[in-house]
Amino acid sequence: MLNYSLKRFVYMLITLWVIVTLTFFLMHMIPGDPFTSEKKVPEQIRQNMLAKYHLDKPLIVQYGYYLNNLVHGDLGISLKYLNRTVDDIIKQSAPASFQLGIQSIILGVIFGLLFGIIAALKRGGGWDYFSMFLAIIGISVPNFIIATLLQLLLASKLRWLPVSGWGSFKYTILPSIALSFSTLSIISRMMRTSMLDVIGQDYIKTAKAKGLSQLQIIWKHMVRNAIMPVVTVLGPLIAGIVTGTFVIEQIFSIPGLGKFFVQSIYDEDYSMILGTTIFYSVILVVMMFLVDIAYGLIDPRVRLAKGGK
Amino acid sequence: MKGYKKILIIGLAMLIALSAVLAGCGGSASNSASNSGNDKQVLNLNLTQEPPTLDPQKATDVVSIDILTEILDGLTRYDKDGKIKPGSGLAKSWDISNDGLTYTFHLRDAKWSDGDPITAQDFEYAWKRALDPNTASQYAYQLFYIKGAEEYNSGKGSADQVAVKALDDKTLQVTLKAPTPQFLGLTSFVTYLPLEKSVYEKYGDKVGTDPDKLVYSGPFVISQWNHEQSIILKKNKDYWDSSSVKLQTVNFSMIKDNNTLVQNYDNNTLDSIFVPGDYIDKYKNSNEYSDKALATNWYVQFNTKSPVFKNADIRKAFTLAIDRKAFVEQVTKDGSIPAEAVVPPGVPGYNGDFRKEAGETYFKDNDVAQAKELLKKGMAELGLSKLPTITLLGDDTDNAKKYDQALQQMWKQNLGVNVQIQNVAFKVRIDMMNKGNYDMVFAGWGADYNDPLTFLDMWETNNGNNTAFYSNPEYDKLIDEAKVNGDLKSRNDQLIQAEKILMNDMPIGPVYFRARAFVVKPYVKDLYFPTFGSDWEFKWAYIQNN
Numbered sequence: 083m084l085n086y087s088l089k090r091f092v093y094m095l096i097t098l099w100v101i102v103t104l105t106f107f108l109m110h111m112i113p114g115d116p117f118t119s120e121k122k123v124p125e126q127i128r129q130n131m132l133a134k135y136h137l138d139k140p141l142i143v144q145y146g147y148y149l150n151n152l153v154h155g156d157l158g159i160s161l162k163y164l165n166r167t168v169d170d171i172i173k174q175s176a177p178a179s180f181q182l183g184i185q186s187i188i189l190g191v192i193f194g195l196l197f198g199i200i201a202a203l204k205r206g207g208g209w210d211y212f213s214m215f216l217a218i219i220g221i222s223v224p225n226f227i228i229a230t231l232l233q234l235l236l237a238s239k240l241r242w243l244p245v246s247g248w249g250s251f252k253y254t255i256l257p258s259i260a261l262s263f264s265t266l267s268i269i270s271r272m273m274r275t276s277m278l279d280v281i282g283q284d285y286i287k288t289a290k291a292k293g294l295s296q297l298q299i300i301w302k303h304m305v306r307n308a309i310m311p312v313v314t315v316l317g318p319l320i321a322g323i324v325t326g327t328f329v330i331e332q333i334f335s336i337p338g339l340g341k342f343f344v345q346s347i348y349d350e351d352y353s354m355i356l357g358t359t360i361f362y363s364v365i366l367v368v369m370m371f372l373v374d375i376a377y378g379l380i381d382p383r384v385r386l387a388k389g390g391k
Numbered sequence: 392m393k394g395y396k397k398i399l400i401i402g403l404a405m406l407i408a409l410s411a412v413l414a415g416c417g418g419s420a421s422n423s424a425s426n427s428g429n430d431k432q433v434l435n436l437n438l439t440q441e442p443p444t445l446d447p448q449k450a451t452d453v454v455s456i457d458i459l460t461e462i463l464d465g466l467t468r469y470d471k472d473g474k475i476k477p478g479s480g481l482a483k484s485w486d487i488s489n490d491g492l493t494y495t496f497h498l499r500d501a502k503w504s505d506g507d508p509i510t511a512q513d514f515e516y517a518w519k520r521a522l523d524p525n526t527a528s529q530y531a532y533q534l535f536y537i538k539g540a541e542e543y544n545s546g547k548g549s550a551d552q553v554a555v556k557a558l559d560d561k562t563l564q565v566t567l568k569a570p571t572p573q574f575l576g577l578t579s580f581v582t583y584l585p586l587e588k589s590v591y592e593k594y595g596d597k598v599g600t601d602p603d604k605l606v607y608s609g610p611f612v613i614s615q616w617n618h619e620q621s622i623i624l625k626k627n628k629d630y631w632d633s634s635s636v637k638l639q640t641v642n643f644s645m646i647k648d649n650n651t652l653v654q655n656y657d658n659n660t661l662d663s664i665f666v667p668g669d670y671i672d673k674y675k676n677s678n679e680y681s682d683k684a685l686a687t688n689w690y691v692q693f694n695t696k697s698p699v700f701k702n703a704d705i706r707k708a709f710t711l712a713i714d715r716k717a718f719v720e721q722v723t724k725d726g727s728i729p730a731e732a733v734v735p736p737g738v739p740g741y742n743g744d745f746r747k748e749a750g751e752t753y754f755k756d757n758d759v760a761q762a763k764e765l766l767k768k769g770m771a772e773l774g775l776s777k778l779p780t781i782t783l784l785g786d787d788t789d790n791a792k793k794y795d796q797a798l799q800q801m802w803k804q805n806l807g808v809n810v811q812i813q814n815v816a817f818k819v820r821i822d823m824m825n826k827g828n829y830d831m832v833f834a835g836w837g838a839d840y841n842d843p844l845t846f847l848d849m850w851e852t853n854n855g856n857n858t859a860f861y862s863n864p865e866y867d868k869l870i871d872e873a874k875v876n877g878d879l880k881s882r883n884d885q886l887i888q889a890e891k892i893l894m895n896d897m898p899i900g901p902v903y904f905r906a907r908a909f910v911v912k913p914y915v916k917d918l919y920f921p922t923f924g925s926d927w928e929f930k931w932a933y934i935q936n937n
Contacts, residue, residue: 114822117529119451121839122825122855124532126545134527164444165596174618230650238654245658246651247644248620335646337619350818
């Protein structure tokens, strides 16, 4: 397991280096630069600005500077939010995205599992249709529409919750629900399918024959065996959501990281593009790594197979 | 197996807790909504986004300017009518030499928010800092009217050679390269705002990144800045004119989404918003609605180096074939005004409005017959029997796409020409314009200062903003002369003459003068919407009968 983990760690570093390098050169291929503006400034001023941020140097030298700073833990200064470092911006905005992401994952996973289990157990009944109806909505209706509807109904009309903003817990409820819908849909559908696979298995019949109660059979035999595929998708799902989503953050005016990721490309804010890309990549890669380990913990066969390699 | 039981139990417990909190929050939110105070001097506005920087010498965007103009006073400040009067800012009065070159400002007794007196040295220091090449200030060129400024910024001169000098604590003397009628207005602009040397020395490049990393000289101070979320301004008790300031608090949210913005206005969370285009109809008939023309023009810019648009008749044909009235009434729908000239209304001329002095129009709107005639003529001149594929370049925002499609439709209908649309990201559009990599582009220009020159000098042959690559020696001569002409009457005549030439050669086809629609709650009084510069002026605003 240790060998396997070490190997995975080295792969992780290589993956990150490839991402940084590709992003660095690709972003420089976008026409214009961070200081391209509608009102053209005299050439000398432009040169002063390029020099201040080392953008007047050849690309390969800039790349060298960047990598050198990166290994020293310095992500540089934002070229749009002048005077603010990318580290600061990530530190300030990531917690909001995290909180929102974790809450929505909790909601999505709990309800997703519950609906999936119930749907499988009551197959063909009202509950099954209800949970699959929810799942279809979650997958086919974009979350910004769900967000807007929730906002309109619960905030604007009923005034139970604030329309937008960030602060106390109540501000997080609507965006968390809106964001949880797709997780809920994916998980409930997967859980339902894999539960149905399990229900028909012989060992369930054996369990029944042994006289175990219905609840014991469900928890001990069905859920444990059915949950494996669900765990597999959790990694990327969590990484995707925890790092925030641009649209939901925009709709609810949440000071998260999502908008930096998208907006920095429009602004050609080079250091911000790289900073957010690295940050997201690290989370994604780490999450996938953790899922692999979790997978091994849940199912010893996986652990043995991977550990043996 | 036990592990799963635990997970499920914890999950269910969290679910129950969450529902309980959810239910609880609902109650408290509805209570607070109905419990608004009476005439609390609190104004709630939306800033759309985080200000990129509150370093006065580095700020260039309108969001930063919105905040900076309320927390820092310059030598002058525009009054409620958009005029500069002596004593409106930190300069009590000023003298201008007979040749219009030397300005001597006499400062009033005023204090920074840290208690230090505001001195002439603070201005000298700030202006020279903006010009210092190491500061890399993008708007340093706004100070290039000052003698020695450009030389210092380009490394050919020194700070000592910049002709701005604090004669004593209360007297600032500035010598300009040429008479510049807009100079007094410029002294209210952000790049010209003062900065205390000790503050910069203390915080360096971190100036203006947090409320405590700046000292204030304006009507308000920042009491709280939650990045990406909100800015709270409080009345500045040390402000020299604090008796005019009635508001105690101004809360800025940073909402970008249009639907969320409108809901917050309807919910009374915001007291005034700029109405997004799609929501104009919702408010148009309300007494809270107004629109106001801005000093901004939007036009179709032709690449005069392109094989087709090098011909002036074809440029005119495309300009005349636009139905501006329909465009502003059915497409922008925000009170914008059809434009048949370059300089927007409201920009001052010699003795009133430049637009009125120069004449309202240079051509007839939607003159289809004439447009067809000119197209035919132009194509004959170029020896073309058929136009090649013509592309209209534009931004990739929803609004821009809508506007471009409307123009495309008009050219198809009125001229029978098929125009392709190319929508790209803003910076890509600018880059393509700079490189002349386009046929036509739908572009706009907002005033840098309140003078016709800001809309006209950009079309000089060697001006960096002349991305139409237009060149007319007669035009260049008029603009060059106007720039240094101390006789304001003849200067105005030169500018009128220049605009006439521009509209005859038509490197740009004016489409509309931009207006902005806004709604304001009836209890908000004296909130002003300037035609250029910042979005609001709320120094004099107050709340009544709320």
